[in-house]
Amino acid sequence: MSLTLYGSPYSTFTWSARLALAEKGVAYTLAAAKLGSPEYGALHPYRKMPVLDHDGFVVFEAAAVMNYVDEAFEGPALKPADARGRARMWQWSGAVSDYVAPAAVRGVLVPRLVLAPRGLAVDDAAVQAAAVKATGHLGPFEAALGTSLFLAGDSPTFADFLLLPIIATGRALSEPDRYTDGLPNIDEWFGRMGERPSFSACLPGGS
Ligand SMILES: N[C@@H](CCC(=O)N[C@@H](CS)C(=O)NCC(=O)O)C(=O)O
Numbered sequence: 219m220s221l222t223l224y225g226s227p228y229s230t231f232t233w234s235a236r237l238a239l240a241e242k243g244v245a246y247t248l249a250a251a252k253l254g255s256p257e258y259g260a261l262h263p264y265r266k267m268p269v270l271d272h273d274g275f276v277v278f279e280a281a282a283v284m285n286y287v288d289e290a291f292e293g294p295a296l297k298p299a300d301a302r303g304r305a306r307m308w309q310w311s312g313a314v315s316d317y318v319a320p321a322a323v324r325g326v327l328v329p330r331l332v333l334a335p336r337g338l339a340v341d342d343a344a345v346q347a348a349a350v351k352a353t354g355h356l357g358p359f360e361a362a363l364g365t366s367l368f369l370a371g372d373s374p375t376f377a378d379f380l381l382l383p384i385i386a387t388g389r390a391l392s393e394p395d396r397y398t399d400g401l402p403n404i405d406e407w408f409g410r411m412g413e414r415p416s417f418s419a420c421l422p423g424g425s
Contacts, residue, residue, distance in 0.1 A: 222248075230323055231266070232268040241293075241294065280380060297375050303371050306371070310381070314377065325349070326388070327388070329341070363407045368410070378407075382408075382417070385404060
């Protein structure tokens with residue numbers, strides 16, 4: 219059996235897929251995603267990370283990868299058994315991808331952690347505006363985690379795995395870029411997620 223995840227340990231969406239693989243207890247190879255190569259274009263038509271290749275079956279989009287991993291392999295279920303729990307999971311998964319990630323990842327993390335280290339120009343005002351927007355988009359997550367241990371119930375699901383890398387990376391930023399301040403329920407959830415073996419297994423620096 220061959221299972222390869224293409225991505226970077228520093229890519230938040232790759233990190234999410236790695237969390238799901240770790241929680242499931244599935245062994246895989248992490249391979250560099252050469253986004254500009256013709257070979258990679260054949261794997262991912264939009265040239266993003268991650269991509270999973272399981273014995274020649276190729277799937278992209280982090281949530282689709284996690285769902286495939288959950289359904290194709292033995293191990294603990296990574297999504298709720300009931301329809302309402304799954305609805306919550308997909309709701310929060312979509313909210314991470316469509317609202318939080320554009321502000322936090324594309325607005326803050328990419329300019330600060332990818333562009334600036336390469337010497338490329340960064341618009342500080344735009345980054346700080348994106349950080350404020352990201353904090354605002356985390357508000358509904360903060361409210362939900364006031365009444366639930368994880369985003370879709372008592373166990374972590376894809377929604378938590380999508381959010382975790384964005385929170386972990388944001389907490390490591392300095393003010394005023396840090397978009398994770400003033401969110402105590404998210405802080406407590408982060409503590410719960412951090413206790414799981416998958417958290418330390420997938421930390422980018424540890425790969
Ligand atoms: N919706 C996609 C988003 C993937 C994405 O944006 N990945 C980023 C890394 S976290 C990427 O590939 N960035 C490289 C680029 O845009 O050139 C998913 O869920 O997989």
